[in-house]
Amino acid sequence: MQAPADPTPISTPFDFDWEQIRPDPDAVPKTGIFYDMANALLFLGVIAALSGLLAGAIAFGVGPVFGAHIISDRGKSMMWKAGLVAVIVGSATTIVSVLLAK
DSSP: OOOOOOOOOOTTTTOOOOOOOOOGGGSSTTTTTHHHHHHHHHHHHHHHHHHHHHHHHHHHHHHHGTTTTHHHHHHHHHHHHHHHHHHHTTTHHHHHHTOOOO
């Protein structure tokens, strides 16, 4: 009868140490550029939301003057959507910090 095989795994040159893999912000070069890009996107998002709010207000106000009540209704809807987008974009950093909280 043969002796049972040794249960310890055989080490190969292709073993990978998974314990060394972890998020490390210091390993990313020039991380400041990511913050600049995020700030720029937030700024553009707020500008786009405020532009939509202004366009909706103009359509809401001008629609009844010309007898186009559908434009007035769409302007009101645009104002609500743009206001919601402005709130979401303006609070994006708070939303992300809540999602990333430990």
